[in-house]
Amino acid sequence: MTDRSILIVDDERDMLVLLKRSLEPDLNCRVTVVSSGAEALQHVSREDFDLILADIKMPGMDGLALLELVKQDHPEQTVVMMTGHGSIETAVEAMKNGAYDFITKPFDHDALLLRLEKALERSTLKKENRRLKKESRATHVFQELVGKSAVMLRVFETIRMVADTEFTVLITGESGTGKDLTARAIHALSPRSGGPYVPVNCPTVPEQILESELFGYKKGAFTHATQNKIGLFQEANRGTIFLDEIGDVSPAIQTKLLRVIQEKEIKPLGDTRTISVDVRIVSSTNQNLREKIRQGTFREDLFYRLNVLPIHLPALRERREDIPLIASHLLEKHCASLSKPLKGFSPELMGMFVERPWEGNVRELENVIIQGILFSGGEEIQPQDVRLERLTYAAACLPEDVFQGMVYKDAKEKTLQQFNSAYLGRILAETGGNITQAARICGLERQSLQQIMRRYGLTAEGFR
Incomplete structure (x- = not known):
C-alpha cells in the first residue's frame, strides 16, 4: 500500500x-x-x-x-x-x-474510482510542487543555477573557489547550459562584486564593430567617429568583463585580447597611447577550442591565457535527476513573471521531461515551460499543452554524433548511461521516487534496481 x-x-x-x-x-x-x-x-x-x-x-x-x-x-x-x-x-x-x-x-463504482484517482493525483502534484519549491529555496538554487546532482554540486564548489581569485576563467558547455549565469555568479561572489559587470555577446557584434566596442575609439578614427567613445574594457574597469562565445572572434581580435591579458592595457582605435585597465576576464564557448587551434583558427597562446581556471557545465541530459527541480523552479519563476496562477506538471509530462535529450538544454526546457504556462487551461500542464512528442528511448539515448571519436567500450558505456538515465528517470518520475513501485514496473528486484541507480548516479530524492 x-x-x-x-x-x-x-x-x-x-x-x-x-x-x-x-x-x-x-x-x-x-x-x-x-x-x-x-x-x-x-x-x-x-x-x-x-x-x-x-x-x-x-x-x-x-x-x-x-x-x-x-x-x-x-x-x-x-x-x-x-x-x-x-x-x-x-x-x-x-x-x-x-x-x-x-x-x-x-x-457508479468505476466512475467514483476515476474521480477520486484524479483528485488524488491533484493532491500528489500539489505536494510535489510544495516540496520542490521548498527544496529549491533551501539549498539547491545557487546564484540562479539550479541542481543538486553530484556534478552540479562540484560546479557550485568550483565557482566558489575561482570567484575568490583574480585569474581568468574559461566556461565551456553546450548552448543553454547556463554559461552566462555561471559568469554572473563568479562576479557576484568575487571581491569585484561592487564593480561593473559587462557582458559581451561576441557572435552578435560584427567583426568590424567589435574591436571599437571592446577598446573604444578617438574622434576622427574612422568615418562617423564624431566623438570619443569609451570601450567596454574601460567600462568594466575594477570589475568583470564576460566575453561570451569567445571562439567566434576573429584572429585579429584574438591578438588584441592577448595583449590586454598580458599588458593589462588597451589602445583605442585612432589613439597613439595605451590606457591601463583593471579588469578580470571571464569567457565562455560552446566550441572545441583545441580543435580550432589544430585548424589554425584560434590562437594557442590566447587559449592558455584564458583557460587558467576552467569550468565545464554538463548538458541537461547528463544530470537528469535535476530536471524535476529545474522545471519546478522555472515554473514558479515564469508563472510570476507572466502574472499567471501557479500551476503544476502532470506526471506524464514530467516523465517526458526526464526522458528527453534536451539538445537545447535548460534554455529549451525553459521555452517549453513558458509555452505550457500560456497554453494550459487547467491546474496541470499536460503534454498536449507543450506539443511534446513522446520519444523512443533510442532517440532519447542516442543523439546525433554522440559516438564521434569514441572507442567501442566508451561508446557502449555512454549508451548504457543515457539509456538508464532516460528509462529509469521516466519511471522514477511516474512513481514519485518510490523505488519499490519503480522496481515492480521495471520487472527488477528492489536491490537490483538500487545497484543500477548507484552505478549510473541516479537518486530517488530527485524525483520525490
Whole structure:
C-alpha cells in the first residue's frame, strides 16, 4: 500500500464501511472514516490527508461548514463532496467555496474510482510542487543555477573557489547550459562584486564593430567617429568583463585580447597611447577550442591565457535527476513573471521531461515551460499543452554524433548511461521516487534496481 491517504466523512455507518472496504484496495491507499464534521476536524488537525471525501448533508456540522473550516487552515487541501441527486445546486456552491469536485449518490463504482484517482493525483502534484519549491529555496538554487546532482554540486564548489581569485576563467558547455549565469555568479561572489559587470555577446557584434566596442575609439578614427567613445574594457574597469562565445572572434581580435591579458592595457582605435585597465576576464564557448587551434583558427597562446581556471557545465541530459527541480523552479519563476496562477506538471509530462535529450538544454526546457504556462487551461500542464512528442528511448539515448571519436567500450558505456538515465528517470518520475513501485514496473528486484541507480548516479530524492 502507498502512503496516499483519504479521510471519509459521512453520518451513514454502512456507507463508511462500504467505501473503506472498496477504496483501500482499488485505489491502493489508506482510508480513515469518521461520522461527523467535528471528528473530521480533529483528524485534520493531527494528520495531513491527500483527500477528504465528505457528505454534504450531515446532522450538526454539515459538509459545507466543514469545507469552510478546513479551507481556512488548509487552503490547498483537496476536498470532494458527496451529494444526492436533489442537491446539485448545493454541490456547485461547494465547488465555488473551494471543493475540488462533487460526486452524486448512488455511486457508479468505476466512475467514483476515476474521480477520486484524479483528485488524488491533484493532491500528489500539489505536494510535489510544495516540496520542490521548498527544496529549491533551501539549498539547491545557487546564484540562479539550479541542481543538486553530484556534478552540479562540484560546479557550485568550483565557482566558489575561482570567484575568490583574480585569474581568468574559461566556461565551456553546450548552448543553454547556463554559461552566462555561471559568469554572473563568479562576479557576484568575487571581491569585484561592487564593480561593473559587462557582458559581451561576441557572435552578435560584427567583426568590424567589435574591436571599437571592446577598446573604444578617438574622434576622427574612422568615418562617423564624431566623438570619443569609451570601450567596454574601460567600462568594466575594477570589475568583470564576460566575453561570451569567445571562439567566434576573429584572429585579429584574438591578438588584441592577448595583449590586454598580458599588458593589462588597451589602445583605442585612432589613439597613439595605451590606457591601463583593471579588469578580470571571464569567457565562455560552446566550441572545441583545441580543435580550432589544430585548424589554425584560434590562437594557442590566447587559449592558455584564458583557460587558467576552467569550468565545464554538463548538458541537461547528463544530470537528469535535476530536471524535476529545474522545471519546478522555472515554473514558479515564469508563472510570476507572466502574472499567471501557479500551476503544476502532470506526471506524464514530467516523465517526458526526464526522458528527453534536451539538445537545447535548460534554455529549451525553459521555452517549453513558458509555452505550457500560456497554453494550459487547467491546474496541470499536460503534454498536449507543450506539443511534446513522446520519444523512443533510442532517440532519447542516442543523439546525433554522440559516438564521434569514441572507442567501442566508451561508446557502449555512454549508451548504457543515457539509456538508464532516460528509462529509469521516466519511471522514477511516474512513481514519485518510490523505488519499490519503480522496481515492480521495471520487472527488477528492489536491490537490483538500487545497484543500477548507484552505478549510473541516479537518486530517488530527485524525483520525490
